[in-house]
Amino acid sequence: IVELLGVWKIYHMGRRGRITVEALRGVDLAVRRGEFLAVMGPSGSGKSTLLHLMGCLDRPTEGKVLFEGTDVSTMRSAALARIRNRRVGFVFQSFNLSPNLTALGNVELPMVFAGVPRRERLARARELLSRVGLRERERHLPAELSGGEQQRVAIARALANFPDLLLADEPTGNLDSETGHGVLSLLSETNVEGVTVVVVTHDPEVATAAKRRLRIRDGHIVEASDA
Amino acid sequence: IVELLGVWKIYHMGRRGRITVEALRGVDLAVRRGEFLAVMGPSGSGKSTLLHLMGCLDRPTEGKVLFEGTDVSTMRSAALARIRNRRVGFVFQSFNLSPNLTALGNVELPMVFAGVPRRERLARARELLSRVGLRERERHLPAELSGGEQQRVAIARALANFPDLLLADEPTGNLDSETGHGVLSLLSETNVEGVTVVVVTHDPEVATAAKRRLRIRDGHIVEASDA
């Protein structure tokens, strides 16, 4: 469903861009439809960068990203926007919730953009919030939620438009083991339903539940193992 | 060093405040000088709320918080500010870095407020960034840092003014196990140096390294165990 070919991501900093940070160095990766892939590696090794490229939220400096066989760089912005809104669900490492919308409003937001009628999106949003154990927090603003509650709202939001590809950046980092197990079950169930799931994680339990694992170090994929 | 007596924290929401969220319910807790205490519990159980009260960043709805025997509610704002800036180091669950300052600038900031001369604070900031493995990232803004790098900057910043009390809210949540071990060593060393450390964590390794553990559930302390 998504493929990276010879992908580099290089940041330039400092006056005249003389300082270079190579976040990804020549990455080749094919994610097959229906996979459940775990990405692990040290802090700063390039995992979030990789995930953003997969979700078409960012462009490579060199190389290509193919989404269902089409080179993302050749797509018009309307097509890209549709991919991001309807085909891909993204759980950000720092959640990126809209601060002025409630938990419910945040989960509804992608559906608003997709033109889903109000009654349907309210029902869907409430169902998703229940699945992450937050039905009683639906009226809270992000600032009125605990860290782990914000994380769960972000997960619910990512599933709102029935995406084909779910990209989750460390989705259990702020959760105790019981709540984390609940999220892991949700990811597994979603995968069983046919959604391709790529999860960046430091949690060995999440990695074990995935069907394939790969490790990143210094912007390179250094090992991959299949179940 | 800090004591909670009969502490309640109640949030009021909705029109006329008719919805009540009891984040903490009658908490009694004494943290002794030099302790290394781990606080665990489910997402939403009140851990961050507890930590904010300990660090004098928030006030209880009922009950008292004593800092070194003095009721915090009787302190003038200048005395409170001095506690927060020089006596307490706080690592926030969502980091709360200043977005317009570099990693170095963020670690320097508490020292600027404490009137530390420039040469001394630069040296201290660089030493702390090295200790968390981020010397090469000192010129990056928070948006140019990975999640785990931002977390480590927050940890370095909390130690800048040689606090007596270090309060860390899930400081390894975004870190792989090797980097997390580095942070845990730093917390242990800091405790050996005489700093009282209270860490909220979901990580069993961090909890094991602490000398005392307590659990929170639904705003109550439900169990405590000593080493």
Ligand SMILES: Nc1ncnc2c1ncn2[C@@H]1O[C@H](COP(=O)(O)OP(=O)(O)OP(=O)(O)O)[C@@H](O)[C@H]1O
């Ligand atoms: N400003 C607020 N208004 C209303 N409710 C709030 C507010 N802040 C926090 N809460 C609620 O208080 C409860 C405790 O929050 P707290 O942040 O202390 O939890 P926590 O134990 O740190 O959770 P986590 O492990 O997810 O970080 C949560 O259920 C949360 O929804």
Ligand SMILES: Nc1ncnc2c1ncn2[C@@H]1O[C@H](COP(=O)(O)OP(=O)(O)OP(=O)(O)O)[C@@H](O)[C@H]1O
């Ligand atoms: N805008 C930027 N400018 C410069 N460097 C950047 C920028 N964004 C990220 N980096 C650097 O690129 C590297 C990879 O970042 P990335 O966020 O992908 O790491 P990560 O593997 O997700 O780490 P973590 O586990 O800590 O979240 C990091 O070392 C980071 O400092």
Ligand SMILES: [Mg+2]
């Ligand atoms: Mg990351």
Ligand SMILES: [Mg+2]
């Ligand atoms: Mg918390």
